Every structure is written in C-alpha cells, then in structure tokens.
Amino acid sequence: MTNWETVIGLEVHVQLGTATKAFSPSAYSYGVGPNTLTDPVILGLPGCLPTFNEQAMRYAVKLGLAMGCSIRQLSRFARKHYFYPDLPKGYQISQFDEPICEGGKVEFWLNDKPHSVRLTRIHLEEDAGKNTHQLGATSLVDLNRAGVPLCEIVSEPDLRSAEEAAAYMRAVRQMVRYLGISEGNMEQGNLRCDANVSIRPMGDEKYGERVELKNINSFRFVQKAIEHEVRRQTRIKEEGGTVAQETRLWDANAGMSISMRSKEDANDYRYFPDPDLPPLKVTDEVMTEVKNSLPELPMQRGIRLHETLGLPTSDAITITAEIEIANYFDQALKEAGETKKNAKMISNWMLGDLSGALNASGKSFAESPVTPKSLAELVELIDNATISGKIAKDVFAKMLASGDSAKAIVEKEGLVQITDAGAIEEACRKVINANPKQAEQYRNGKEALLGFFVGQLMKETRGKANPKMANEVLKKLLGE
Ligand code: ADP
Ligand code: MG
Numbered sequence: 001m002t003n004w005e006t007v008i009g010l011e012v013h014v015q016l017g018t019a020t021k022a023f024s025p026s027a028y029s030y031g032v033g034p035n036t037l038t039d040p041v042i043l044g045l046p047g048c049l050p051t052f053n054e055q056a057m058r059y060a061v062k063l064g065l066a067m068g069c070s071i072r073q074l075s076r077f078a079r080k081h082y083f084y085p086d087l088p089k090g091y092q093i094s095q096f097d098e099p100i101c102e103g104g105k106v107e108f109w110l111n112d113k114p115h116s117v118r119l120t121r122i123h124l125e126e127d128a129g130k131n132t133h134q135l136g137a138t139s140l141v142d143l144n145r146a147g148v149p150l151c152e153i154v155s156e157p158d159l160r161s162a163e164e165a166a167a168y169m170r171a172v173r174q175m176v177r178y179l180g181i182s183e184g185n186m187e188q189g190n191l192r193c194d195a196n197v198s199i200r201p202m203g204d205e206k207y208g209e210r211v212e213l214k215n216i217n218s219f220r221f222v223q224k225a226i227e228h229e230v231r232r233q234t235r236i237k238e239e240g241g242t243v244a245q246e247t248r249l250w251d252a253n254a255g256m257s258i259s260m261r262s263k264e265d266a267n268d269y270r271y272f273p274d275p276d277l278p279p280l281k282v283t284d285e286v287m288t289e290v291k292n293s294l295p296e297l298p299m300q301r302g303i304r305l306h307e308t309l310g311l312p313t314s315d316a317i318t319i320t321a322e323i324e325i326a327n328y329f330d331q332a333l334k335e336a337g338e339t340k341k342n343a344k345m346i347s348n349w350m351l352g353d354l355s356g357a358l359n360a361s362g363k364s365f366a367e368s369p370v371t372p373k374s375l376a377e378l379v380e381l382i383d384n385a386t387i388s389g390k391i392a393k394d395v396f397a398k399m400l401a402s403g404d405s406a407k408a409i410v411e412k413e414g415l416v417q418i419t420d421a422g423a424i425e426e427a428c429r430k431v432i433n434a435n436p437k438q439a440e441q442y443r444n445g446k447e448a449l450l451g452f453f454v455g456q457l458m459k460e461t462r463g464k465a466n467p468k469m470a471n472e473v474l475k476k477l478l479g480e
Helices: 054-066 162-179 219-238 284-293 298-308 313-320 323-336 340-361 372-383 389-402 406-412 421-434 436-443 447-460 467-479
Strands: 004-015 078-081 091-094 105-110 113-126 130-133 139-142 149-155 191-201 211-216 246-251 256-262
Touching (some): 004 162, 004 219, 054 113, 054 149, 054 162, 091 113, 105 162, 105 298, 113 298, 162 191, 162 298, 219 246, 219 256, 298 323, 313 340, 323 340, 323 372, 340 372, 340 389, 372 389, 389 406, 421 436, 436 447, 436 467
Antiparallel strands (some): 105 113, 130 139, 191 211, 246 256
C-alpha cells in the first residue's frame, strides 16, 4: 500500500472594500438590485477609458507589506481575454508578468504553533459579473460585481492537508479584516478560493498531476471539497489509473465535484499589456504612508500575548482571531495595568462570561455594554480584595444589564467584601450557635460539614465574607 501525501496550492481572491470600482466611478454593495451598479466602463461601451482607483493600489500595498512581499514600484496591467457574458469588454484587466507584489508568506497557528506558507505573488485585477443559469435556455447576467477591485493571492504548493488549507484561508480572512481592506466574508463572495490539489507517494519530490477546484464559497467547503478531491485522486491512483489534469467545479449541494474543463483545452488568454492604462506606480510616499498605517499583525500580536503577557496559546489565539477582540483586550489591560496576572484575569472574563453574554445577544466586542475600562475596574476590585470572585459574577451580570460601572454597583448594593477579622468571627459564632447539632457532629469527626457552615456563613453575610478568612475562622471556632 502506498502512503500518499497531499499537496495543495491556493489562489485566493479578496474583494477590496474601496468606495468605487477598480477602473470606474460606480460603487459596489452586496445584494442590491441587479445591474444597478454599472457604468459605461463596466458595460464596455466604445470610447470609454478606465482610470485606476488609487485606493485599491494602497490596499494591495498594505496587504503585500503585511504579508512580507516585495512591492514592485512599477507594475503593469494586462488584458486577459476570454468570452463570457459576465465580461462585456471581452477581456479582464489583470496583472500578468509584472504583478504588484511578489514572494511573502501567510502565517497562522497550526496545532498551537506558528506556521507559515510561502506566497508566489499577489496581483490586482477586476472582478467579473455574475451569471445565473435558469431552468430552460435562459441565463441572466448581473454586472454589479463587475469591475470590483480584487487582490489575487497565489500560494506556493506548500499546504499538506485540507485542514491546513482551511486554517490558511482563515488566516487570510483574519489579515484582511485586521487591515480593514475587505470584509473577508466567503458567504457574500468577497473572499473566494480556488484550490489546486494533487497527491504523490510520500517521500517523492515530483508533484502529481493537479486538479483545480473552483467555486468553493464557505470555510466548511474549503476543507470538504479538498478532502473529497484527495479521496477521489487516491482511489484513481490505487486502481492504477492516472489523474486527469483538469478544472472541477465544487457542487456544495451534492457534496461532490464535477469536471468543467481539461487542461488540454485550457484557455489561451492572449495576455498583453493594457494600452489604456499607464504602468502602476507605487511611490516612496505611498510606501511610507501605508507602512505607518499597518496595525500590529495577528501573529506578532498572538506571540506577544503568549510570550510577553504569559497567556496560554489557546487564549492568545482566540483573542487575536479578530482585531476588535484583540483591541478590547489591549485596552482593558492598559486600564488595569500591564501585569501577567491582570492579563489572565481579563482573558478569563473575556472568553468566559463576556463572550457568553455577547453571543447570546448577538453583539460584537466593539458593541459590548461592558467597556474595556469597566472590565478593568472589575478586575481591580477582585484583585485588591474589595469583592470576592463569587460576588464579581453577580456584579458582572449587573454591569451587563445596566451598563453601570463595577464600583457603582458594589457601592450601591453594599457588596464590599468583609475582611474585618472581628466581623467575620462574630458572624461565624452566630452561625455555629444557630446550628448546635451540626457543630457537635463536626466535632465528633464529620469534617465534611465544614462546607455546610461555609454555606451558612455566606448566607448570613450575603456572600460578602472573604472566603479564605471565613474558612480559617470557622475551622478554628469549630475546633474549640
Ligand atoms: P495556473 O495559472 O494554471 O492556475 P499556476 O502555476 O499559477 O497555474 O499555479 C496556480 C496554483 O497551483 C498555485 O497556488 C500553485 O501553488 C498551485 N500548484 C501548482 N502545481 C501544483 C501541484 N502539483 N499540486 C498542487 N498545487 C499546485
Ligand atoms: Mg489558476
């Protein structure tokens, strides 16, 4: 039995969230009436000239710098010719042999360790429209999406499993959201991916024949489609056959792929430099500006949370998954004071009670009724023993409901923890005197009854007694 190794390279398309299209003044938004967002350039009317959207160039540079690519000072637009109703001009404006970004890498956590996948290039291009094929002989064309600027991120064939490919996709989504250049929403099609998949006997250097899977439009399907393709190729090879080099379409409903075209009749796109567009220039000023606008990137941020602030990797990964969660954490920590102890307490609250409450109300961290500042205040009250951990849970619930600060709630409700030794002793005596039978049983060796007395004491003090002191005093008095 041969042991097969999976080899995957991804081509990811990111729709850039610019105000207008790549080469014309129309805006774009998802889900509006068909053909309401077009203009003469999109329609390919004769005599129209494209002008390139400077914002899209800045976004591409931002992505390239964040992914460690080298940025070409002068890149070039090329025409990629094909005939399809979603492309009235008869060609797509793309980049061919002089893309804006080359090299670079995508970094992500794989099994709790930093991992990286090399990039071949990132180039700019325009999106095509959308065809809808109806039953019978009718097809509809919606050109709203046509002309939306895209970055195509091409990876080296470095990925070795469907799971790794899905993690890579999530990292791309995370990055574009950190950079604020795209929503990265696969369901709405502003993040899409084609997966190139092959298998080879483990240990072989030569790659196998690859199949390109198109039309993968959710994170779940990235993994499913690749797993399915690997099984298909393995079956063919184990039966002594050869895998045909082809493009296949993933059918999510059927859970399988269907052949679209073979590489033999692959399109000849007749690429040539677009004579309507000058070379695309990235000036030193733009480079500097964009560099200065980069946020702390997800992987660096995760490593800082783990190594400098001592959070477990799983906490660091979850907190840095979305920039707004990471920002919430950093703000709360700044307010509370940057210690490892505070970091862990804030992380626990964020990933526990706060996440739970936000999920239940469908809110994001940015919309949290408990602000980073008030979470920091709560953590401080626990840390300086003003309130016990148990009371803190109730205070937190009240903060969520009312939006009041922790201090205000603690003061209003008189929840300050009792740490006065005399007061605690008095309460303990009261509880013991009220339960002489249990006290006797305890003294006769039934030590498990200590829990009962702690419970009674908490009832007596409305949960405010310092738990450690309460335990000690009860033990001492019951031992007398
Ligand atoms: P094309 O332009 O025909 O799509 P490219 O050479 O640009 O082909 O490669 C596209 C993608 O295919 C890249 O992401 C690359 O890593 C990947 N790829 C190339 N060869 C293989 C292979 N044998 N198995 C898996 N992926 C591959
Ligand atoms: Mg391709």
